Amino acid sequence: MEVMKVLHMNGGRGVTGMGDSSYANYSLVQQKVITMTKPITENAITQLYYSTLPKNLVIADLGCSSGPNTLFVVSELIKVVDQLRRKSGHDQSPEYQVFLNDLPGNDFNTIFKSLPSFQKKMRNQLGAGAGPCFFTGVPGSFYGRLFPSKTLHFVHSSYSLQWLSKVPEMVESNKGNIYMAQTSPPSVLRAYHAQFQADFSMFLECRAEELVLGGRMVLTFLGRRSEDPSSKECCYIWELLAIVLNEMVSKGLIEEEKMDFFNIPHYTPSPSEVKSEVQKE
Incomplete structure (x- = not known):
């Protein structure tokens, strides 16, 4: 996409x-x-x-x-x-x-x-x-x-900034889900995290070039308290939507193949994940 x-x-x-x-x-x-x-x-x-x-x-x-x-x-x-x-x-x-x-x-x-x-x-x-x-x-x-x-x-x-530049490239199917979920394979969770790292580090790198000496940034974006990327605090709303879409698949309203390849380009990082990328930059 x-x-x-x-x-x-x-x-x-x-x-x-x-x-x-x-x-x-x-x-x-x-x-x-x-x-x-x-x-x-x-x-x-x-x-x-x-x-x-x-x-x-x-x-x-x-x-x-x-x-x-x-x-x-x-x-x-x-x-x-x-x-x-x-x-x-x-x-x-x-x-x-x-x-x-x-x-x-x-x-x-x-x-x-x-x-x-x-x-x-x-x-x-x-x-x-x-x-x-x-x-x-x-x-x-x-x-x-x-x-x-x-x-x-x-x-x-x-x-x-919680929106990613693209849907993560996954080596396994995230079947039945449209985002990170408790039933997602570990490789899917790693793919989402890797995409966040790539995107956020690129964002910081570009702004470092564009800001004058002594410039300031205030960035507000959705995150999670838990270190578990599939925790309910950030994923529950997408799980509810996945339930609805799967129901539509079962009724023939959506093709199953399209559902299998649909994932949300979104990531809610933990404070430690944000801090890690900032320190790298």
Whole structure:
């Protein structure tokens, strides 16, 4: 499966991107996570500002999707920087360059349509003295280079890095399952872990090239507490879906061969697995 070509959140309609089945209409959990991690994000951007005092602040949101969450993080970052500027007595505000990245199938049109109203709102909130903000859409996989060397000051990504670049290459069939499960062969679990290692290490390597000296990253993604990759805390929802699909196979609604070759390109790492890849980089 060409994950880069087919994986994206459902788009919407109109300027707001809201639709009956749009991601914008069903992204409240993601919004809650962004709110929960707000103190971490604010601390990181504060350290960045005081240590570099950039004239041009370049922010990249990787896996931005589309809807109300897309510009929420950006607006909060700009507000924090402007408050720090005023508090420090700096008359000159940095100019902001924001890169919004997601896979090519993302609903970028809805984002672009919402920019005029967003920029007007920011001008009203920040008042005179705040620097201009320029937006660029960057379609492509973040498991590869997206930006020139040493150009990014701040990288943010939320609820995206649990998605793998591709379905792991398996030497054994994961028959009856669509993800890691208690009944999956050990080789399947190893294949998923190996794909996570390859993808996350590539992500870190690419961002290391793209970040300026002293740049910051805040990455939020799904994980698990257990060291068991097939534990219920991360796999149960996929096991339920597998039960439904197997029932459809038994009724002839889905071909058994297609079911046998279908696996979800998703991995929820443990803290030790994340730490290991970061230390390697």
